[in-house]
Amino acid sequence: MTLTVLIVSVVVVLAVGSFVFRAIPGVRAYFGFRGKRLITCPETHQTETVEVAAGEAAVGAFLTEPTLRLKECSRWPIRQDCGQECLKQIEVDPENCLVWNIVSKWYEGKSCVFCHKQIGPLHHLDHAPALLGPDHKTVEWREFRPEQLPDVFTSHRPVCWNCHVTETFRHLRPELVVERELEAKRSR
Numbered sequence: 001m002t003l004t005v006l007i008v009s010v011v012v013v014l015a016v017g018s019f020v021f022r023a024i025p026g027v028r029a030y031f032g033f034r035g036k037r038l039i040t041c042p043e044t045h046q047t048e049t050v051e052v053a054a055g056e057a058a059v060g061a062f063l064t065e066p067t068l069r070l071k072e073c074s075r076w077p078i079r080q081d082c083g084q085e086c087l088k089q090i091e092v093d094p095e096n097c098l099v100w101n102i103v104s105k106w107y108e109g110k111s112c113v114f115c116h117k118q119i120g121p122l123h124h125l126d127h128a129p130a131l132l133g134p135d136h137k138t139v140e141w142r143e144f145r146p147e148q149l150p151d152v153f154t155s156h157r158p159v160c161w162n163c164h165v166t167e168t169f170r171h172l173r174p175e176l177v178v179e180r181e182l183e184a185k186r187s188r
């Protein structure tokens with residue numbers, strides 16, 4: 001009886017150990033491949049947004065190695081039957097084509113064009129910073145399609161969330177905005 005318990009315990013420990021051992025690359029693949037990415041479409045040579053099936057890559061990594069397949073592409077459904085050749089670009093450099101990283105890098109070290117305060121690092125739960133377009137309107141970066149961003153970043157300027165809210169209000173209700181210079185008295 002004691003021997004049986006011991007054998008069962010050893011088997012359970014080995015099973016749990018090997019599961020954990022295989023789960024680590026699976027979890028790493030899931031977090032490594034989730035999210036929208038920008039690639040250059042090998043067919044059109046245009047920037048497109050794609051998303052890898054991260055769950056499938058995780059299962060692949062759990063069993064043997066991650067199998068990459070697209071879950072979404074901005075050219076779908078028209079070109080849904082393409083060979084997904086762009087996956088090679090993701091395999092080579094999964095970090096640099098991630099939309100979140102591209103946007104973070106663009107805002108890094110930049111200051112708001114209105115208040116000149118430096119725009120802090122992007123956070124998923126924080127208010128998103130915005131952009132000032134050539135039409136003098138501010139737009140949150142998330143409102144653009146990701147594949148538009150490389151062009152948008154050349155024509156727009158960075159705006160912090162607070163100034164974006166103020167500017168939006170100024171555009172919507174200009175009659176309610178009163179421009180006031182800081183009174184000299186107040187600072188005395």
Ligand SMILES: [Zn+2]
Pocket residue numbers: 112113114115116117159160161162163164
């Ligand atoms: Zn600002």
